[in-house]
Amino acid sequence: MLKSSIVKTSSFHSIIGESSIVNPTHESGQKRKLDSGELLLTALIDAFSILVIFLLMSFSSTGEILYLGKNQELPKAALATQLERNPVIKIDDNKYYVEDAEVSPDGLVAALLDLRKKFQEIRPNEEFPGIITVQADRRVKYELLNSIVLASAQAGYSDIKFAVVMK
Amino acid sequence: MKKHKHLDFEINLIPAIDLLSTCICFLLLTAVWLHVGSMDVKQAVGGQPASETAKKPTVWVQLDGQGTVTLEVRDARVPAKLAKTKLQGKEGRPDLEALSGLVAELKKSEPGLVTALIQPQAATLYEDIINTMDAFKKNGMVDLGVSPL
Structure with missing residues (x-):
């Protein structure tokens, strides 16, 4: 099958010159007999290795903490810290979501207290960290965020982490 | 005639290519292209009464909807011209360059200034709040708080 293949009948002038494996024509003009089709795979493996290294560097083993909606764009910040897994309050389409469950602005405190109660039931010997993550679009006005700030203060969450995209 | 054992050997690269291709597919599917972080703030309004709270140098930052930023330094010795400053916004947004310069100047005159409320x-806008916080953090003011309306 190879005898009639393109490798056998055509001549490629590669930058490697005459030493190229894909060039079947010998210096003397005689056609070298090829037993099998050979390709220079080293360059391919080099490229693959570089790709794997690059992708491994951008690999995250922590998993997704936030799910961004289509219309949601987080603000950008240069000096942001690594995002950790904490209860998430999301503002989407002027609606509030506590851990993906829709909550009315008046129900925020109750929802946060419920989360706090659950934490203390699951981990009775651990101190309650009192941290929440806020996820909101960058164009949202503070009047919407204010309800979260007030509710978290009332429910005993002293630390607020605003989710941002790292610059 | 004695035959010499051929010393050159060939490594079969096909399994290596298979493995690398699988790795690339897996990593491409699981790669995180958007790095999400967090801007940490404390509640500016705490449960403790003011008398029990230790006084430390603080900058109070007022942001309005037109991009005007007003900085007021409390419990710190800074030159009078820096004690209360008003920065006009640019196209309805805070002038971050001017803000950054002013914060750097404040930090220079009072190195113990690390808190901003x-x-x-x-x-x-939420974005303006985050940009303001970022400007403060860049100048070493790491203890940030946000107050409710």
């Missing part, structure tokens, strides 16, 4: 207004 941000007081946004109802119309203040």
Whole structure:
């Protein structure tokens, strides 16, 4: 099958010159007999290795903490810290979501207290960290965020982490 | 005639290519292209009464909806011209360059200044609050707080 293949009948002038494996024509003009089709795979493996290294560097083993909606764009910040897994309050389409469950602005405190109660039931010997993550679009006005700030203060969450995209 | 054992050997690269291709597919599917972080703030309004709270140098930052930023330094010795400053916004947004310069100047005159309390207004954009916090953090003011309306 190879005898009639393109490798056998055509001549490629590669930058490697005459030493190229894909060039079947010998210096003397005689056609070298090829037993099998050979390709220079080293360059391919080099490229693959570089790709794997690059992708491994951008690999995250922590998993997704936030799910961004289509219309949601987080603000950008240069000096942001690594995002950790904490209860998430999301503002989407002027609606509030506590851990993906829709909550009315008046129900925020109750929802946060419920989360706090659950934490203390699951981990009775651990101190309650009192941290929440806020996820909101960058164009949202503070009047919407204010309800979260007030509710978290009332429910005993002293630390607020605003989710941002790292610059 | 004695035959010499051929010393050159060939490594079969096909399994290596298979493995690398699988790795690339897996990593491409699981790669995180958007790095999400967090801007940490404390509640500016705490449960403790003011008399029990230790006084430390603080900058109170008022942000309005038109991009005007007002900085007021409390409990710190800074030159009078820096004690209360008003920065006009640029195209309705805070002038971050001017703000950064002013914060650097404040930090230079009072190195112990690490706390900033941000007081946004109802119309203040979330992005402007984050940009302001970022400007403060860049100048070494890491203890940030946000107050409710």
